[in-house]
Structure formats: structure tokens, C-alpha cells
Amino acid sequence: xxxxxxxxxxxxxxxxxxxxxxxxxxxxxxxxxxxxxxxxxxxxxxxxxxxxxxxxxxxxxx
Amino acid sequence: xxxxxxxxxxxxxxxxxxxxxxxxxxxxxxxxxxxxxxxxxxxxxxxxxxxxxxxxxxxxxxxxxxxxxxxxxxxxxxxxxxxxxxxxxxxxxxxxxxxxxxxxxxxxxxxxxxxxxxxxxxxxxxxxxxxxxxxxxxxxxxxxxxxxxxxxxxxxxxxxxxxxx
Amino acid sequence: xxxxxxxxxxxxxxxxxxxxxxxxxxxxxxxxxxxxxxxxxxxxxxxxxxxxxxxxxxxxxxxxxxxxxxxxxxxxxxxxxxxxxxxxxxxxxxxxxxxxxxxxxxxxxxxxxxxxxxxxxxxxxxxxxxxxxxxxxxxxxxxxxxxxxxxxxxxxxxxxxxxxxxxxxxxxxxxxxxxxxxxxxxxxxxxxxxxxxxxxxxxxxxxxxxxxxxxxxxxxxxxxxxxxxxxxxxxxxxxxxxxxxxxxxxxxxxxxxxxxxxxxxxxxxxxxxxxxxxxxxxxxxxxxxxxxxxxxxxxxxxxxxxxxxxxxxxxxxxxxxxxxxxxxxxxxxxxxxxxxxxxxxxxxxxxxxxxxxxxxxxxxxxxxxxxxxxxxx
Numbered sequence: 110x111x112x113x114x115x116x117x118x119x120x121x122x123x124x125x126x127x128x129x130x131x132x133x134x135x136x137x138x139x140x141x142x143x144x145x146x147x148x149x150x151x152x153x154x155x156x157x158x159x160x161x162x163x164x165x166x167x168x169x170x171x
Numbered sequence: 172x173x174x175x176x177x178x179x180x181x182x183x184x185x186x187x188x189x190x191x192x193x194x195x196x197x198x199x200x201x202x203x204x205x206x207x208x209x210x211x212x213x214x215x216x217x218x219x220x221x222x223x224x225x226x227x228x229x230x231x232x233x234x235x236x237x238x239x240x241x242x243x244x245x246x247x248x249x250x251x252x253x254x255x256x257x258x259x260x261x262x263x264x265x266x267x268x269x270x271x272x273x274x275x276x277x278x279x280x281x282x283x284x285x286x287x288x289x290x291x292x293x294x295x296x297x298x299x300x301x302x303x304x305x306x307x308x309x310x311x312x313x314x315x316x317x318x319x320x321x322x323x324x325x326x327x328x329x330x331x332x333x334x335x336x
Numbered sequence: 337x338x339x340x341x342x343x344x345x346x347x348x349x350x351x352x353x354x355x356x357x358x359x360x361x362x363x364x365x366x367x368x369x370x371x372x373x374x375x376x377x378x379x380x381x382x383x384x385x386x387x388x389x390x391x392x393x394x395x396x397x398x399x400x401x402x403x404x405x406x407x408x409x410x411x412x413x414x415x416x417x418x419x420x421x422x423x424x425x426x427x428x429x430x431x432x433x434x435x436x437x438x439x440x441x442x443x444x445x446x447x448x449x450x451x452x453x454x455x456x457x458x459x460x461x462x463x464x465x466x467x468x469x470x471x472x473x474x475x476x477x478x479x480x481x482x483x484x485x486x487x488x489x490x491x492x493x494x495x496x497x498x499x500x501x502x503x504x505x506x507x508x509x510x511x512x513x514x515x516x517x518x519x520x521x522x523x524x525x526x527x528x529x530x531x532x533x534x535x536x537x538x539x540x541x542x543x544x545x546x547x548x549x550x551x552x553x554x555x556x557x558x559x560x561x562x563x564x565x566x567x568x569x570x571x572x573x574x575x576x577x578x579x580x581x582x583x584x585x586x587x588x589x590x591x592x593x594x595x596x597x598x599x600x601x602x603x604x605x606x607x608x609x610x611x612x613x614x615x616x617x618x619x620x621x622x623x624x625x626x627x628x629x630x631x632x633x634x635x636x637x638x639x640x641x642x643x644x645x646x647x648x649x650x651x652x653x654x655x656x657x658x659x660x661x662x663x664x665x666x667x668x669x670x671x672x673x674x675x676x677x678x679x680x681x682x683x684x685x686x687x688x689x690x691x692x693x694x695x696x697x698x699x700x701x702x703x704x705x706x707x708x709x710x711x712x713x
Contacts, residue, residue, distance in 0.1 A: 150535070154701065157694045161634025164641040179457075181421075181484035182393060183580040185491050190588065193498045193559070198551040201505035205529060206550055208512035 115170040123163035130155050303333060383655045387648055389438065391574055392456040393488045395431035399571065411436050416492060421483035422449055422460050431486070440468035440476065452476075458484050490581065493573040497562040505558075532557050532696065540700035545707050549700070552592055556585060557696040560639065564688030567643060568681060576691070577643035579636070586636035589699040590628070593706040601706045631702055635695060642691050646684045653677050 134152040138145045307329045398413030415432035424447060431453075433444040440452040440459065443466070450461035452468045459479035461468060468476050487495075508522040508529075518526055532554050537546040563575040575581055603609070605623040607616055657673035664672065 150539075150697075153690075153694060154697060157638060157698060158634065160642075161638045164637045165630075165633060167641070168637060177392065177579055178583070179393065179484060179578070179580045181486065182488065182490055182578060183584050185485060186494060186581050186584040187588075189491075189494050189498060190555075190559070190584065193502065194551065194555050196502060197505060197555050201502070201509045202551040202554055204509040204512060205505065205526075206533070206547075208509075209526075209530065209533075212516055 112170045116167055119163050119166045119170070123159060126159045126163075127156060130159065300333075303329070378658060380659070383652075383658065387651045387655070389456070390572060390651060391577060391644055391647060393490045393574075393578055394456050395434070395453065395458070395486055395488055396436065397489055397492060397571075398436070401436070416487050416489065418451075418458060418486040419484075420451070420458050420460075421485060422447070424449055427451075440470075440479075443467065451482075452479060454479075456488075458482055458486070489573065490575045490578050493563060493566055493571075493575040494581075497559060497566060497575070501555075501558050501562055528558075529554060536693070536697050536700045540697065540704040541707065542704060548596075549592065549703050552588075553696050553700055556588070556699060557692050560585070560695055561689060561692035564643060564692060565685070567647065568684055568688060574643070574647055576639055577647055579640050582636040582640040585639070585695065586632040589635060589702065590632045592699070593703045594627070596703065597706040598709060600709055627702075627706075631698075635698060639691055639695055642687060646680075646687055650677060650680050650684060653680055 130152055134148050137148045141148075307326065310325055310329070395418055396411075396413060396415045398411050400413075401411040404410050415430045417428060418431050418433075419426065419428045421427075427447045427449060429444065429446045433446075434442050434453045438453055438455060440454040442452065443461065444451045450465070452459045452461060454468065454476060458481070459468065459476055460482045461479045465478040468479050471477050504521060504525055508518055508525050511518040511522045517523070533546075533550060536557070537550055537553055541549055560576055563573065563581075566573045567576060597605075605627065606620045608619045608623070611619060653676045654673055656676065657669045660669035660672060663669070
């Protein structure tokens with residue numbers, strides 16, 4: 110039960126983080142469309158790092 | 172599902188072996204030739220572009236050169252023609268001058284020789300007159316004693332000759 | 337032309353999704369008999385068990401199973417060799433000896449030893465035991481696991497993927513000998529190679545040093561990608577969802593970037609310049625933990641979790657067909673399940689590429705960190 114609550118918290122945290130990354134990346138692309146490729150790559154890397162963190166936490170909480 | 176319990180050492184070992192073999196085989200038979208040819212192609216394209224650019228530049232240079240040469244040639248031709256004209260004019264002028272000089276000198280020479288001839292003629296006349304005078308005088312002197320009248324005739328005859336001369 | 341291509345793509349995906357659902361449908365056709373005859377799915381717990389069974393490695397290659405008119409359970413597929421290292425050395429036999437049993441009821445005797453298969457693991461029975469006995473939490477009490485070097489479904493998948501990759505790229509390599517621009521399959525593979533080189537290796541490792549790591553990055557990229565895609569076929573591979581596989585891949589990346597670390601890298605890791613001396617050991621511990629533990633761990637967990645989650649969700653959605661049968665009828669439930677499975681399969685195709693890309697990208701990034709030459713301060 111508790112680990113399910115923990116998993117929920119992790120997902121909320123991860124979701125907020127991913128939302129921030131995605132939102133800021135969109136803003137960046139809107140501001141400088143010519144840098145879209147670079148921003149996308151950086152976004153994916155940061156997203157992947159965050160994802161790794163969240164998955165790690167999920168596995169440890171299992 | 173407990174993933175750490177699920178970890179199979181056998182699968183891990185087999186995967187490691189297969190991956191190493193795959194890496195080695197692919198590196199030798201696939202990646203090296205592929206990457207080499209890709210790079211070769213890219214450098215080829217780059218070189219081709221560069222050489223095309225160079226050729227273009229050369230062409231530009233060539234046309235510029237040609238133009239420059241043509242211009243130079245034209246300028247040279249103009250210069251030459253100008254020079255030729257000048258030379259011709261000079262030559263004409265010089266020829267005129269020369270001709271003038273030559274005629275002048277010829278006239279001078281002619282005048283000089285005329286004067287000389289005149290002098291010589293005068294001198295000869297003088298000499299002849301003298302000789303004649305002396306001859307007359309001699310004959311006058313020879314005949315003086317014999318006949319006065321003859322003497323006068325003689326002088327007169329000689330003088331006639333002289334005037335005729 | 338474009339529309340035709342799109343239609344072909346759509347149809348391919350639809351066929352894949354259809355196979356996934358058909359697979360389930362065939363498995364769930366009949367509803368009777370004992371539990372030990374694996375492969376039938378009808379209730380919620382059976383679905384969970386089936387999904388878990390799929391996510392785990394298996395010792396035989398079965399496409400689907402059905403019950404014949406004589407009431408006999410038929411399995412369509414072929415057995416794979418079991419190779420185990422036991423207390424008496426190496427023992428091999430075909431997995432068909434277990435008759436598709438997966439809960440330890442079928443005992444195989446070979447080389448003077450007794451073996452049972454419980455949840456896709458081979459157990460060696462103690463010498464005096466005749467059957468496997470279980471305690472309350474369903475752990476075998478009189479048997480122990482053996483070192484299993486079997487050609488399991490995953491190993492079979494790895495071999496198949498390796499073969500495909502090897503054949504595809506040696507063909508491409510050969511094409512370059514005769515022509516400047518490859519044709520056919522090579523034309524599809526070349527942009528991918530260029531993509532890995534120009535988008536992953538070059539920007540992350542640097543112009544000077546990327547060449548050395550290209551073979552590793554390319555191999556890993558295509559290995560993961562092909563295996564991810566194979567996981568979406570009806571053959572039901574779940575190779576990159578095996579923790580052993582992702583651990584192995586992450587360890588390879590770890591070895592590559594640790595063994596190529598420059599002097600600068602170790603200097604910055606172990607004795608960070610420009611930081612108070614008191615803090616340096618603490619930073620060193622953090623940096624070392626980051627490079628030796630956290631980075632490989634995040635690599636392996638990400639790939640594992642994404643693929644496992646993808647498979648679970650696709651199978652779970654496919655199972656809606658059974659769960660919703662009473663509410664929507666057979667056609668309605670199948671329709672809903674099919675539409676959702678189709679949608680998820682499309683996403684999974686994207687994820688298959690994305691995960692291969694991210695694994696390779698992060699590997700390149702870590703390698704780039706390790707081989708970077710810092711300017712001396």
C-alpha cells in the first residue's frame with residue numbers, strides 16, 4: 110500500500126519535471142525555431158535523465 | 172515480479188559473449204568499410220565542390236586576365252600607333268628639316284663654288300689680261316722702234332681681239 | 337505515392353496489432369481443464385500470470401496454443417535446447433521434455449539428476465526428492481536454481497537480431513565497393529548510420545575522438561532497436577525487457593567510458609580543481625558514485641522499465657478483449673481492444689526507436705565526458 114503511494118508521488122514529481130522540461134523546450138523552440146533540433150536533443154537527454162531517476166525510485170520502492 | 176530475482180547470470184553471460192562477437196564481427200566486416208566509404212564519399216564531395224569553386228574562380232580570373240590582356244593590348248596598340256604617328260611626324264619633320272638643310276647647304280655650296288669659279292675666272296682673266304698686256308707690251312716694245320704706225324695698228328688689233336674675248 | 341506509402345505503413349502496423357490480439361484470442365478460446373496446461377487465459381489472475389509469463393524469458397519458442405477437438409492441448413512452436421551447469425557438470429536436453437509445464441510438476445531426469453521448470457527457471461532437485469515441494473510463498477524447498485546457459489527465447493532473439501544486423505550491414509558494406517550510393521535495403525540503412533554518426537557521436541564525443549567509438553555506438557544502437565522492434569512482432573520476444581540484457585549493455589558502456597577516461601577526467605573526478613581541499617574527497621565520492629553506479633543504473637533501468645512497461649500495457653489492453661466480453665459482447669470488446677492496441681503499438685514503435693536512441697545518446701554523452709580534454713586552468 111505504502112509503496113503504491115510512493116509510486117504515485119514519484120509519478121507526480123516526474124510528471125511535473127517532464128512538464129517543465131517540455132514546456133520550456135516548447136517556449137525555446139517558439140522563440141528560436143531555427144534551434145529546434147538542438148533544443149529537442151537537449152530536451153530528450155534531460156527527460157531521459159529524469160526518467161532514469163523516477164524509474165530508479167520506482168524500483169527501489171518496489 | 173521481482174526483477175533482481177529474475178536476473179539470469181546465464182543469459183547475462185551469453186548476451187555478453189554474443190555482443191562481443193557481434194561487435195568484433197561488425198567492426199571488421201561492416202562498420203569499418205561503411206564508415207570509411209562514407210567518409211571517402213564525403214571528402215570526395217567536398218573536394219569536388221572545392222575544385223568546382225576553384226575552377227569557377229579560375230574562370231573568373233581567366234576572364235579578368237583576358238580582359239586585362241585585351242585592354243593592355245589595346246593600350247599597347249594605341250601607344251604604338253601614337254608612337255608611329257609621332258615617329259612619322261618626326262620623320263617627316265626631320266626629313267623636311269634635312270631637306271631644307273641639304274638644299275641650303277647645296278645652295279651654299281653652289282654659291283660658294285660659283286663664287287670660287289668666279290674668283291678663279293676673274294683670276295684667270297686677270298692673269299690673261301696681264302699676259303696679254305705683257306705680250307702687247309712686248310710686241311709694242313719690239314715694233315716701237317721700226318714703225319710708229321704699225322705699232323698703233325698692232326695695239327689696236329690686239330685690243331680688238333681682247334674685247335672679242 | 338505518398339498516400340500509398342502511408343497506407344502501407346498503416347497496414348503493417350495494423351497487421352502487427354492484429355497478430356497481437358489474435359494471439360491472445362487463440363490463447364483464450366477455451367475455458368476449462370487444469371491449470372498446469374499453460375497458455376490459457378480467461379480470468380484476471382490468469383491474465384496477470386500470462387503477462388508475467390510473457391515478460392519472463394522462456395525455454396521454448398511457442399507462437400500460440402489451442403485445444404484440439406479431442407480436448408488435447410496443442411502448442412504451436414518449437415523447443416529450444418536447455419544447457420545447464422549443475423552440481424554434476426554440464427547437462428543438455430531439449431525443452432520439449434518439460435511439455436510446456438512451468439510450475440515444477442514435470443520432472444525431467446537427465447545425467448542422473450532431476451530437473452523441474454518453475455516460472456521459466458530451471459531447478460535442480462535435491463538427490464532424494466522425487467517431486468518439488470513448495471512453501472507458502474511458493475518457493476521450492478527441496479530444489480535449487482542452476483546456472484542456466486540455455487538457448488532461451490531471448491538468446492534465440494539475440495542471435496536472430498545479430499544475424500539480421502550482420503547480414504544487413506555487411507550487405508551495405510559490400511555495396512560501397514561497387515557503387516557510390518547504395519540501393520535497396522542499404523539506402524534505408526545508410527541514413528541511420530549517418531544519423532548515429534552526425535546526431536549522436538559527433539556532437540557528444542567531439543570531432544577529434546568520435547571515430548574510435550563509432551563501432552560500439554552503432555552496434556548498440558541497432559542491437560537495441562532491432563530487439564525492441566522484434567518485441568513488437570507476434571513472436572513475442574521480450575529481450576530488451578530482460579534485466580540481464582540491459583545490465584550487460586549498461587556494463588559495456590561503463591567499461592567503454594571507464595577504460596577510455598583521460599587523465600583530465602580522472603583528475604576532475606577524484607580531485608576536483610578549484611574547490612576547497614576539504615570538499616574534494618566528498619566530491620570524489622559523489623562523482624565516482626555517479627560514474628560507476630548511477631549512470632549505468634539509469635541506463636539499464638530506463639531501457640528495462642520502458643520496454644517492460646510497453647509490453648505490459650499492450651498486453652493488458654489486448655486482454656481487455658476478454659475482460660470486457662460480458663459488457664460489450666465479443667465483437668465490441670475485440671473492437672475496443674483492437675483500436676487501443678493499434679494505438680499503443682504505434683506509440684511502442686516510436687518508443688522502440690526512442691529508447692535505442694536515448695541509450696546510444698547517453699552512452700555517447702558519458703563517453704564524451706570521459707574523453708573530454710579540459711583546458712588547463
